[in-house]
Structure formats: structure tokens, C-alpha cells
Amino acid sequence: MEKIVTIEELNYLTNFRKKLHQSPELSGFEKQTVQAVVDELKLCNPTTIITELGGHGVAAVFKGNLKGKTVLFRAELDALPIQEENTFNHKSKYSGISHKCGHDGHTTILIGLARTLKNNPLLKGEIILLFQPAEENGAGAKAVLEDEKFKSLQPDFVFALHNVPDYDNGTIIIKNNSFTPSVTSLKITLKGKTAHAAEPENGINPDLALQELIFAIKSMGDNNLESETFSVITTVYATLGSKDYGISADYAELHFTIRCWTANQLNDLKKIISAKIKSISEKHQLKHTLEWIFEFDSNKNNDEAVASILKAAESNSFKVIKKQTPFKWGEDFGTFTQQYKGAMFALGSGKQTPALHNPDYDFPDEITPYGIQMFNTIIKLMYV
Structure with a gap:
């Protein structure tokens, strides 16, 4: 599979991710983060941008000229009430608030996918890029789904990823049925x-x-x-x-x-x-x-969606691990997979990466291309 993220593109996205990391916002207060996202999305010429979804959520909709499936990809916007211990230049500017779960990286992956869709316009179907607020307190997914503005979208499939330390960079970890508890x-x-x-x-x-x-x-x-x-x-x-x-x-x-x-x-x-x-x-x-x-809610991974993730990983020759038991952490994307066919997969973020929610954690930018490539390949597989 052809690589779609050049060194120049990765540098651009890395700068954007570090900008988000410097200005983290807690669940329900993601106003600056959303503005940065919307500013980038406007450069990508989506068919429409829907704001104030379930609070500070935003969705970019890309439509092809021909009818086809509607596929949603989700990233999270919020940070955590954790004091950052890192001393690098892009460290958090705010005392007691920092991105310690990689949501800045997940958001950046979706921005990278939006930029890819701009350069390779969708021929058919519809892609929804959802930037969801308030994942960390479990309120965001429910609020988005209950928002009248979302009810008009109705995706056929929903997908999300989460970076996971202690796995080699770029490893794709999949599981059928319950992915998280x-x-x-x-x-x-x-x-x-x-x-x-x-x-x-x-x-x-x-x-x-x-x-x-x-x-x-x-x-x-x-x-x-x-x-x-x-x-x-x-x-x-x-x-x-x-x-x-x-x-x-x-x-x-x-x-x-x-x-x-x-x-x-x-x-x-x-x-x-x-x-x-x-x-x-x-x-x-x-x-x-x-x-x-x-x-x-438990992430209820749909067999057809997991098969698409596996095929996308194999198409890109990415290492795949089929997990036997769910991850033990909670993820409110389960609210989506309880209602729609879809799946979440994990993206390895390095054997030496500090654990999620640790004060010295930072999202590794070198895995950004893997996430973009996976989502882009899933889109292609959905519209074959």
C-alpha cells in the first residue's frame, strides 16, 4: 500500500499536535482545542462542518458524488487533571492539566485524514470525522448521540483507535466482541x-x-x-x-x-x-x-468492522496482534458501538513509552502516519 504521509506532512502534523499539547483543556471545556481543529478543517474543504455537538464537539462531513456507505471516525479532544512532569518545549502551559492519554495525537490523526481527503476527494459515500468532547468523564459520547444535529448523520459504521504503550510502534491490536469493559x-x-x-x-x-x-x-x-x-x-x-x-x-x-x-x-x-x-x-x-x-459502555466490536481493520493492517503490512481478552480501561466510544456497527482498535505506541495517565507520558508522533494510513485504507476497503 502506498504511503500517504510524507516527512513534510508529518512535520506539519507534529507541530499541530504539539500546539494542542501546550494548551490542554479538561472535559467539557475544550473551546480553544475545537477552534484549532476547526481552523485546520476549513483548509480541507469538507462538505460541511458541524459545531457544538454535544457541547464542544465538531464533525467534518466529506461527501462523494455517488451514493455509498456513511463511515464515521472518532477522536477525542479533552485532557486530564494531571500535572505534567515533562520539560520539553511543548509542555503544558497550564498547571494541573495535561494531555496524558494521547487525545492530542488522536485528534491530529483525524486532521491528517482530513488533509488526505482534501487531496484525494471521495468519489462515493460519506465520511464523518468526529472530534468528540468529554471522553475522560464518560459524558461526551452520550451527549453527541443525543444532539439533534448528530441524529441526521446516521453512520453505517463507526471506527476509532487508541494508542497503547508497551507495544511496538505501529502494531495494530484487534479483538472481536468486547474490546474494553x-x-x-x-x-x-x-x-x-x-x-x-x-x-x-x-x-x-x-x-x-x-x-x-x-x-x-x-x-x-x-x-x-x-x-x-x-x-x-x-x-x-x-x-x-x-x-x-x-x-x-x-x-x-x-x-x-x-x-x-x-x-x-x-x-x-x-x-x-x-x-x-x-x-x-x-x-x-x-x-x-x-x-x-x-x-x-463496553466497546462491542462488530465482526465485519474488525475484519476491515485486519484487512487494512495486512494491506499495509503492519504487525497485527489478535488480543484474547479485552483491555481493562474504559472508553466511551462503547456508547457508539452499542448503537452502530463498528470497532475500536489499539495502535502500539512504543515499548519504552510511559503508561497512559502517567505524568511523564507524551504521544509519540512517529505513530501518527500509522493511524492515518489505517483509517484511509479502511475508507478504501469500504468503498471497493
């Missing part, structure tokens, strides 16, 4: 009654309930990757009372993240956990609340 976070509050610390029996302290809940909920996890009941339950936050040494506490708060291979499995586990919280709270005479937040 269903993920949710759980917030529990427990309310009792204060008392003098010398007379705790006159109050209701949530301390024993807090311990019991941690043990009970954690024991429901199953870390066997091969198991159909696989689940990862992680305690992420816990607090009890205040630093007032004469007071027996009356309030506790407990947070978990929970992930399962499928949405049905997660829903079943949520019911069991909810019942256990109610039971333990009543046992200790505590009022309680529970809230499920930051939910990510």
Missing part, C-alpha cells in the same frame, strides 16, 4: 450521629460499616482475565469523620471504580452491590446514599 464509579455516603469521643455509645459511628463495606464489595471482584465473571473493583477514595479528636464521627464516604467485560454483567453486579450496601447500612442503623457516576 463496561465501567462505572460508585459513590457511597453513610450518615450516623455524632457523640463525644469518650462516649461513642451515645452516637452512631459509621466506622465499622465502612470497614465491612470495603471488605464485602472488594470480595465480589474476580481478577481472572479468562473468567466470564471477570470484574475489577478498586477502592479509589474513603473518608471518615473529621480531625476533631473529641468527636466520634457521624459521616463516612466511600468511592469505587468497577469494571466488567459486558454491560449485562455489570448491571447484575450493580444490583448485588446495591443490596449489600442497603443491608450493611441498616444493620448499623445508618442512613445511606449511593450514586453510580462516570459510566462507560
